[in-house]
Amino acid sequence: MPHDLARAALSGLLHRTNVPKEVVDYIIFGTVIQEVKTSNVAREAALGAGFSDKTPAHTVTMACISANQAMTTGVGLIASGQSDVIVAGGVELMSDVPIRHSRKMRKMMLDLNKAKTLGQRLSLISKFRLNFLTPELPAVAEFSTSETMGHSADRLAASFAVSRLEQDEYALRSHRLAKKAQDEGLLSDVVPFKVPGKETVTKDNGIRPSSLEQMAKLKPAFVKPYGTVTAANSSFLTDGASAMLIMAEDKALAMGYKPKAYLRDFVYVSQDPKDQLLLGPTYATPKVLEKAGLTLKDIDAFEFHEAFSGQILANFKAMDSDWFAQNYMGRKTKVGAPPLEKFNNWGGSLSLGHPFGATGCRLVMAAANRLRKEGGQFGLVAACAAGGQGHAMIVEAYPK
Amino acid sequence: MVASRAIGCLRRFTNASRTLHCSGYISRNFTSSSALLARTHINYGIKEDVAVIRINSPNSKVNTLNKELQSEFMEVMNEIWASDQVRSAVLISSKPGCFIAGADINMIAACKTPQEVTRLSQEGQKMFEKLEKSNKPVVAAISGSCLGGGLELAISCQYRIATKDKKTVLGVPEVLLGILPGAGGTQRLPQMVGIPAAFDMMLTGRNIRADRAKKMGLVDQLVEPLGPGIKPPEERTIEYLEEIAVTFAKGLADKKISLKRSKGLMERLTSYAMGIPFVRQQVYKKVEEQVRKQTKGLYPAPLKIIDVVKTGLEEGKEAGYLSESQKFGELAMTRESKALIGLYHGQVLCKKNKFGMPQKEVKHLAVLGAGLMGAGIAQVSVDKGLQTILKDATLTGLGRGQQQVFKGLNDKVKKKTLTSFERDFIFNNLTGQLDYQGFEKADMVIEAVFEDINLKHKVLKEVEAVIPAHCVFASNTSALPINEIASVSKRPEKVIGMHYFSPVDKMQLLEIITTEKTSKDTTASAVAVGLKQGKVIIVVKDGPGFYTTRCLAPMMSEVIRILQEGVGPKKLDSLTTGFGFPVGAATLVDEVGVDVAKHVAEDLGKAFGERFAGGSLELLKQMVAKGFLGRKSGKGFYVYKEGVKSKDLNSEMDSVLAGLQVSPKPEVSSDEDIQYRLVSRFVNEAAMCLQEEILATPAEGDIGAVFGLGFPPCLGGPFRFVDLYGAQKIVDRLKRYEAAYGKQFTPCQLLIDQASANKKFYQ
Secondary structure, X not given: OHHHHHHHHHHHHHHHHOOOHHXXXXXXXXXXXXXXXXXXXXXXXXXXXXXXXXXXXXEEOEOEOHHHHHHHHHHHHHHOOOOOEEEEEEEEOXXXXXXXXXXXXXXXXXXXXXXXXXXXXXXXXXXXXXXXXXXXXXXXXXXXXXXXXXXXXXXHHHHOOOOHHHHHHHHHHHHHHHHHHHHOXXXXXXXXXXXXXXXXXXXXXXXXXXXXXXXHOOOOOOOOOOOOOOOOOEOOOOOEEEEEEEEOHHHHHHOOOOOOEEEEEEEEEEOOOOOOOOOHHHHHHHHHHXXXXXXXXXXXXXXXXXOEHHHHHHHHHHHOOHHHHHHHOOOOOOOOOOOHHHEOEOEOHHHHOOOHHHHHHHHHHHHHHHHHHHOOOEEEEEEEEOOOEEEEEEEEEOOO | OHHHOOOHHHHHHHHHHHOOOOOOOOOOOOOEOOOOOOXXXXXXXXXXXXXXXXEOOOOOOOOOEOHHHHHHHHHHHHHHHHOXXXXXXXXXXXXXXXXXXXXXXXXXXXXXXXXXXXXXXXXHHHHHHHHHOOOOOEEEEEOOEEEOHHHHHHOOOOEEEEEOOOOOEEXXXXXXXXXXXXXXXXXXXXXXXXXXXXHHHHHHOOOEEXXXXXXXXXXXXXXXXXXXXXXXXXXXXXXXXXXXXXXXXXXXXXXXXXXXXXXXXXXXXXXXXXXXXXXXXXXXXXXXXHXXXXXXXXXXXXXXXXXXXXXXXXXXXXXXXXXXXXXXXXXXXXXXXXXXXXXXXXXXXXXXXXXXXXXXXXXXXXXXXXXXXXXXXXXXXXXXXXXXXXXXOOHHHHHHHHHHHHHHHHHHHHOOXXXXXXXHHHXXXXXXXXXXXXXXXXXXXXXXXXXXXXXXXXXXXXXXXXXXXXXXXXXXXXXXXXXXXXXXXXXXXXXXXXXXXOOOOOOOEEEEEEOOOOOHHXXXXXXXXXXXXXXXXXXXXXXXXXOHHHHHHHHHHHHHHHHHOOOOHHHHHHHHHHHOOOXXXXXXXXXXXXXXHHHHHHHHXXXXXXXXXXXXXXXXXXXXXXXXXXXXXXXXXXXXXXXXXXXXXXXXXXXXXHHOOOOOOHHHOOHHHHHHHHHHHHHHHHHHHHHOOXXXXXXXXXXXXXXXXXXXXXXXXXXXXXXXXXXXXXXXXXXXXXXHHOHHHOOOHHXXXXXXXXXXXXX
């Protein structure tokens, strides 16, 4: 269950940081597809991980930027003087999503509960039809438009004239860089997880550098038969959890910690959930830069959430278009596309996987770790999310 | 009123004309441009080995198949067939929102003989046959309306790709103009979509959306419309469609894509069954029966369509083509076709705002009274994005009205024309309330309270106390004179009549009534709102009964007389529907409501005196006294039961009718005479309205009569009817009836003038 993964992330964090449990003031987790039994998964995981039962915890949801929302909520609590020490994280368990009974079945079951006499019960049961048993599956589709995200990504890629080859090339790059980073031991933010009854997972297991020829053979997954988004150039859904320790600087120093990075600034944006569903980074990037008083040139490490190759490349084209900036964003000029050599250099969601609610912390940690490793002051994290929303954050390396 | 069902067919015209919003579109450069000869309607360029043919008629929002376009197309195709460089082609329109809207109606109208029309058809047939046999595959890339000749062209191509856009509709609406698909459509469609589906398309003329067309096999691939990207959405979507079409054209030329479509089980079963001659015969018979029942033999086109399809299937292609072209020629010359085409033109006219743009666009609307009419008006407003307040005096009344709006929207969800999310979003535009809160923001108030002058005066005064200065006050009334309502207004220039017809979401007509004091801007504003609500609009001058109610009243008076003369309601109904009215005269009284009919008859009887006499008002009075109010009370001339469709005569009416019986006059009581007594009084009163300038144009009179009152569409409306039937003949008939009954049939001066000068209302 999700709280098991979340608990493991919390235990891992405790283990790595040695932070005394009782100094943690508040715990926040992000998640998207909720397990009904643990709707406040943050609380269940915290209790399981041995945190004090006096430490409150709550769960937030904002599609693929849920963990980002958990972090920024924590930032808000610290900034407003509510708390000094926050644990923020996220969790998603895609391998066991809750599948519901149909509405008719649920209604019958609830009515049965209320029925008082045997006669009432029998008459209710007599209304049963076989189709009541058809289950309701959660879909990765927009509620407002009923369009699946992959379909929207394919249309977005077409709107910006992103070719299949460009998408496959980008996906290949992501897998190659992830493999390289993994081999070089750069992905240090992973803790092993023992799956009960199975072996221990010690590393990201979705990294599969293939060849362009192999990738070209795949059929389109959403817009058939001529679309460009395939299984190979989309992020895959996976299980995962993440956790992060956030403190006020003086508190950390007082406790003898050396911080990794500042969470400097952040913004949330939203736009049309139909045609601009995945353009969050395009809208959020210039806004967060402006807010922090920086320009694109000041950024040394970009970490964008890779939902689809086509989505990343469409965002690049949108960010690099004066026409788009003027007509859709109400800006005078474009912000410009991030230079590829500074972009997702250790792989991304395409190769490392995308556990919806957990990805946000991974992005921020990757940016912080890259700044430490590669040098440089500022990192920019950006992500799109269902509902046509987006987020961006400036991460600043803590001076050595 | 209830005429909606039968003339429902005509509403599809509007859908067709509504799809024609195109904006200028700049054509792009070609990768390797050659053969870029300057033509007017068509140009083409070559992408690798694919010729991209672009249709773009100059100075028009739509592409229509006219002679020039056809000859240019053939020129281009000949070049393509002759070129070694080209292996396949894509046919696309450069106008977003329109592929080809159909053949040029004027081209057909200009023909004097059936032979000329037949020749036109044969030219089209030949051209499309050549295209069908093309050794280089041609892909039709369809975005926007693809209707009539446009669809016939598309189905002659080897492959079809359409954008899955609301604006993309395919169909053969010829039958609505009283003609048939005359360029091979009757022969190709059955092959393509199967016999039953082809009949359905050709006999109803319905528009088919792209996703449905894909399921039917009418198109091979769908392309999703795109959002903003490197270009504006519409522009990029067409470009994308072209890119995809080019890929498929190449694939077809390389034989990498099969033309065979995998059919579903049902489809295979149907096509197997249609292979059996006996089954086919049964289908023809069944369809013909149905058509005869529905058209009462008044519309020749559907029967001929069946005939032509049958000929093609049973006697082979050649015979089919010949029959198609000949029947096309014959149909184009019929009165019915001329009447229907006239209505089409009239409708286009009544979809324009001749009063110009109003100074202030109406964004906030308030409707008073949540009854059937009020809620109906609210429903057609909220789904066009108007913020609408629905106000009623009681919570029960309001709740009923809100439920009506919700049900109307939810029915669209069930039909899958709306998503449930869109429904909720639209429903959110409606605010239900019992007070005048928010009226200070209203740009227009439409009152639909009970038809009582004192009540109307009361609400007008209440409303004027709370609305802003620019706000228009519109009254939805079917008979109360607007200037009388406006008499208590502080600002009569802002008062206008908006007469909607029930059920508002189905009936297309809106009759707008202006008084002498109504300002032009107020009228412009009302027309703009009506157009936004999707209405066909006639604007008439104020007077008792305006135009529509006034025409109906003398006919209703005659209905009563005929009933008194001993013709039973059932017989009367069959005589009127047999003449082309969608609803029988006795049923119409029941549907409208006997009490309403009585009110109107009394009011107008007072205003117009003897001309509106005839039947005895006593009949309606006695019915009201007995509670026989028509459908709403469960009893009228017929008995109505919830959930029962067939209706029985109300036996309690026998004594009422017997008590008021008068003896018929045998010289004017044949079936035909009864029909003409009804129609001639209608027509005479309509002419009177034109004479008195209640009506501005005969076209508005025809549209109002057909769309509001169910005047037989095959006759084209009262004025078209006079033109086609002959003014002299009408005058003669009126005089004959005048001799029998007196003043009620006295032909109006305008009709006499038309007859003596041999003039026509339409030139």
